[in-house]
Amino acid sequence: MKTALTIAGSDSGGGAGIQADLKSFSANGVFGMSVITAITAQNTQEVRSVQDIDVNIIRDQIEAVFDDITVDAVKIGMLSSADTIKTVTQGLQKYAPSHIVLDPVMVSKGGHHLLRQEAVTSLIDHMLPLATIITPNIPEAEVILGYPISNKKDMEKACMDMTKLGARSVLLKGGHMEGEPDDLYYDGTNFHWISGTRIETKNTHGTGCTLSSAIAANLARGFDMLEAVKRGKSYIHMAIEHSLDIGNGHGPTNHFYDLYRKAKMYQEAEKTWSN
Numbered sequence: 001m002k003t004a005l006t007i008a009g010s011d012s013g014g015g016a017g018i019q020a021d022l023k024s025f026s027a028n029g030v031f032g033m034s035v036i037t038a039i040t041a042q043n044t045q046e047v048r049s050v051q052d053i054d055v056n057i058i059r060d061q062i063e064a065v066f067d068d069i070t071v072d073a074v075k076i077g078m079l080s081s082a083d084t085i086k087t088v089t090q091g092l093q094k095y096a097p098s099h100i101v102l103d104p105v106m107v108s109k110g111g112h113h114l115l116r117q118e119a120v121t122s123l124i125d126h127m128l129p130l131a132t133i134i135t136p137n138i139p140e141a142e143v144i145l146g147y148p149i150s151n152k153k154d155m156e157k158a159c160m161d162m163t164k165l166g167a168r169s170v171l172l173k174g175g176h177m178e179g180e181p182d183d184l185y186y187d188g189t190n191f192h193w194i195s196g197t198r199i200e201t202k203n204t205h206g207t208g209c210t211l212s213s214a215i216a217a218n219l220a221r222g223f224d225m226l227e228a229v230k231r232g233k234s235y236i237h238m239a240i241e242h243s244l245d246i247g248n249g250h251g252p253t254n255h256f257y258d259l260y261r262k263a264k265m266y267q268e269a270e271k272t273w274s275n
């Protein structure tokens, strides 16, 4: 079985971070592993507190996984601090995995900073050049590039500028733009608009985590980047369409719908075989 590793923060509410990543890995058909960078006390409404994990323990988790297990793809989420970025960068340079999906998590839906503002430069200087693909939302891309992104032309320029900073390819997510949530994939040469249809719901907690992990899982399974991005996009659409009314704030994406649907289809098919 192919494997994927998430290097990210824990969300006690289960909707984002490591918890979303592992669910998305499973639903997308790979064995998931985790390196925890920070623990957040979080629910669907707010982040109450954050404890960064000691960098020695982060390094040990990375080494424990890579020294023993073949890692087919890595997804990076919340990195919290410049020290964490340095440790993760060193680990990735040591083991050089083939696919690194970088979701540059910065701020939670409720406005809590998950990456210290002074660590943004470290993320740009050290982490971006290692990314096979970076998957920012519009506000994250604006912070990375330092200019506003207001329309599709701006999105194209932003993608090109992020590859100039070292990322091999970019998926700039359009969920925060007006209108349909169209994402722009730039492979370093060509643009591909990955169009979406907006679902009216408040349950969008963990959408970025879910999507980046689905992309990592599909890369681990051997699909090329464009196909992995397209599969990721159709997975996140399904996961938002059937999102769950859990908690009183932004509910989580649904990683089970597709599996249950396939199981049901299988049961139906089995009945016809046994007749």
Ligand SMILES: Nc1ncnc2c1ncn2[C@@H]1O[C@H](COP(=O)(O)OP(=O)(O)O)[C@@H](O)[C@H]1O
Pocket: 136, 137, 138, 173, 174, 175, 176, 181, 182, 183, 196, 197, 198, 199, 200, 201, 204, 206, 207, 208, 209, 211, 233, 236, 237, 240
């Ligand atoms: N209401 C929605 N309906 C359908 N797709 C959405 C919706 N909101 C976001 N998406 C899609 O979910 C993914 C994550 O989107 P986005 O909100 O831009 O990033 P983030 O979760 O990192 O803030 C993108 O593919 C985006 O187009």
Ligand SMILES: Cc1ncc(COP(=O)(O)O)c(N)n1
Pocket: 008, 009, 010, 011, 016, 017, 018, 040, 042, 077, 078, 105, 107, 108, 109, 114, 204, 205, 206, 207, 208, 209, 210
């Ligand atoms: C631990 C952790 N990591 C990431 C996010 C961002 O979540 P989203 O995918 O909704 O942008 C989060 N809220 N908590």
